Amino acid sequence: xxxxxxxxxxxxxxxxxxxxxxxxxxxxxxxxxxxxxxxxxxxxxxxxxxxxxxxxxxxxxxxxxxxxxxxxxxxxxxxxxxxxxxxxxxxxxxxxxxxxxxxxxxxxxxxxxxxxxxxxxxxxxxxxxxxxxxxxxxxxxxxxxxxxxxxxxxxxxxxxxxxxxxxxxxxxxxxxxxxxxxxxxxxxxxxxxxxxxxxxxxxxxxxxxxxxxxxxxxxxxxxxxxxxxxxxxxxxxxxxxxxxxxxxxxxxxxxxxxxxxxxxxxxxxxxxxxxxxxxxxxxxxxxxxxxxxxxxxxxxxxxxxxxxxxxxxxxxxxxxxxxxxxxxxxxxxxxxxxxxxxxxxxxxxxxxxxxxxxxxxxxxxxxxxxxxxxxxxxxxxxxxxxxxxxxxxxxxxxxxxxxxxxxxxxxxxxxxxxxxxxxxxxxxxxxxxxxxxxxxxxxxxxxxxxxxxxxxxxxxxxxxxxxxxxxxxxxxxxxxxxxxxxxxxxxxxxxxxxxxxxxxxxxxxxxxxx
Numbered sequence: 001x002x003x004x005x006x007x008x009x010x011x012x013x014x015x016x017x018x019x020x021x022x023x024x025x026x027x028x029x030x031x032x033x034x035x036x037x038x039x040x041x042x043x044x045x046x047x048x049x050x051x052x053x054x055x056x057x058x059x060x061x062x063x064x065x066x067x068x069x070x071x072x073x074x075x076x077x078x079x080x081x082x083x084x085x086x087x088x089x090x091x092x093x094x095x096x097x098x099x100x101x102x103x104x105x106x107x108x109x110x111x112x113x114x115x116x117x118x119x120x121x122x123x124x125x126x127x128x129x130x131x132x133x134x135x136x137x138x139x140x141x142x143x144x145x146x147x148x149x150x151x152x153x154x155x156x157x158x159x160x161x162x163x164x165x166x167x168x169x170x171x172x173x174x175x176x177x178x179x180x181x182x183x184x185x186x187x188x189x190x191x192x193x194x195x196x197x198x199x200x201x202x203x204x205x206x207x208x209x210x211x212x213x214x215x216x217x218x219x220x221x222x223x224x225x226x227x228x229x230x231x232x233x234x235x236x237x238x239x240x241x242x243x244x245x246x247x248x249x250x251x252x253x254x255x256x257x258x259x260x261x262x263x264x265x266x267x268x269x270x271x272x273x274x275x276x277x278x279x280x281x282x283x284x285x286x287x288x289x290x291x292x293x294x295x296x297x298x299x300x301x302x303x304x305x306x307x308x309x310x311x312x313x314x315x316x317x318x319x320x321x322x323x324x325x326x327x328x329x330x331x332x333x334x335x336x337x338x339x340x341x342x343x344x345x346x347x348x349x350x351x352x353x354x355x356x357x358x359x360x361x362x363x364x365x366x367x368x369x370x371x372x373x374x375x376x377x378x379x380x381x382x383x384x385x386x387x388x389x390x391x392x393x394x395x396x397x398x399x400x401x402x403x404x405x406x407x408x409x410x411x412x413x414x415x416x417x418x419x420x421x422x423x424x425x426x427x428x429x430x431x432x433x434x435x436x437x438x439x440x441x442x443x444x445x446x447x448x449x450x451x452x453x454x455x456x457x458x459x460x461x462x463x464x465x466x467x468x469x470x471x472x473x474x475x476x477x478x479x480x481x482x483x484x485x486x487x488x489x490x491x492x493x494x495x496x497x498x499x500x501x502x503x504x505x506x507x508x509x510x511x512x513x514x
Contacts, residue, residue, distance in 0.1 A: 011061040013103070028086070041181040057103045105183045119164060119166050127158070128157050160308075161305075205235060217288075226265075227262075229291040231245060240265070244289065244290040244320070248312045258297065271478075290317045305355055308359070308371075311363060328363075333417060354417050357418035360421040361424070365423055400482050412463075414460060415461065420462070427474075449484050461473070480499045
């Protein structure tokens with residue numbers, strides 16, 4: 001058996017376009033038989049005038065070039081009959097053409113690089129068929145002096161890599177590679193650290209600690225995937241052991257510089273601390289903490305795939321304590337679109353899977369993690385399933401305009417990646433408090449934006465996702481409220497409307513709304 005040269009392709013990419021307002025018979029375009037067959041690799045919607053057309057891109061091996069031609073001929077020969085052959089396939093097709101990388105782009109068209117000569121990072125999805133996909137893409141990148149990511153993410157039928165290139169450079173891959181399936185924009189992770197004024201004293205923390213009854217070593221845990229947890233914090237120290245602190249990169253220190261993970265750990269362990277701090281009753285904890293640091297202390301992971309990072313983060317505690325009951329908590333999210341709220345909602349089909357949300361779905365479903373290769377993280381379909389519960393934040397609305405209707409604003413602010421994943425439990429926020437009686441004097445005249453029990457002004461929704469995607473968030477928790485200034489020019493969170501986790505530095509400062 002001869003081995004083809006890595007510059008020779010074994011097939012072509014063809015795009016089928018529907019008539020305006022109609023859909024293609026996608027099942028007929030995806031053969032799904034054994035052996036090398038035509039494969040549906042990408043589906044997208046595009047605007048044609050005032051209507052929408054569907055574009056499906058199919059990889060066709062050279063040995064199967066007559067597959068669709070035969071079906072077109074059969075349709076023509078039987079078109080005069082009552083039931084023409086292959087009518088569902090043929091009658092929905094308005095045009096057939098050679099595909100370009102624009103057809104493989106499945107993010108909103110408005111996010112495709114406008115300048116073909118601008119160097120950007122691309123999320124490249126490869127058809128997984130012989131195990132050499134990343135090797136061929138790596139060779140292509142080396143020939144063209146392109147940068148690639150240090151990690152890969154493998155699914156059963158797809159491998160995902162990052163490549164830094166111009167659109168023109170990447171277009172050459174369509175003629176020299178037959179592994180391409182989809183192209184997307186990498187999602188940079190956004191870190192939002194909240195900060196509100198002091199409202200509690202350090203001695204209250206010590207008094208609460210004396211009343212604490214922590215959970216035993218065999219208790220269930222909440223595994224916080226974030227910036228790491230400060231295990232010396234007085235309210236966390238007895239619920240987090242050194243052995244349960246992990247990092248996805250062996251070169252990172254375990255303890256955090258950024259306080260966000262410690263704040264999330266406080267919420268995971270206590271919920272709102274206000275009641276615990278202000279009462280005199282014993283406080284019993286029924287679970288403990290684990291920590292996996294998925295963000296570096298400095299810079300970002302923008303060149304790596306967050307799906308692979310999340311999979312490795314899951315692997316660390318499961319290896320250390322394989323029999324332990326745990327819930328994974330992920331409060332780090334990334335924007336799904338450049339505009340927030342979108343400038344043109346018709347250009348964006350929200351809710352679509354990403355490599356990150358797909359990894360969360362696979363992990364939640366129970367796929368095993370294989371990262372024996374330091375650069376490849378593969379979610380193995382053949383290993384016994386280990387179902388996992390992922391609790392994922394819906395993400396925050398970062399800019400509040402007090403003059404807006406906050407419910408309309410939430411409708412226009414889609415949940416952030418990977419909160420759109422199907423299998424995870426996505427958590428939004430409602431406002432538990434709207435009483436300004438105990439607000440500091442600096443907030444005199446401020447009015448709560450949300451009524452008690454209403455959706456929080458910072459909470460996101462899936463209203464823009466449409467009917468094809470799951471309803472998100474599934475549940476809401478107390479996420480605090482926001483107050484508007486008397487002239488409705490500014491918005492802020494006074495301590496009486498916030499949720500009270502604890503700061504990393506001295507345990508005495510409330511740190512805001514999640």
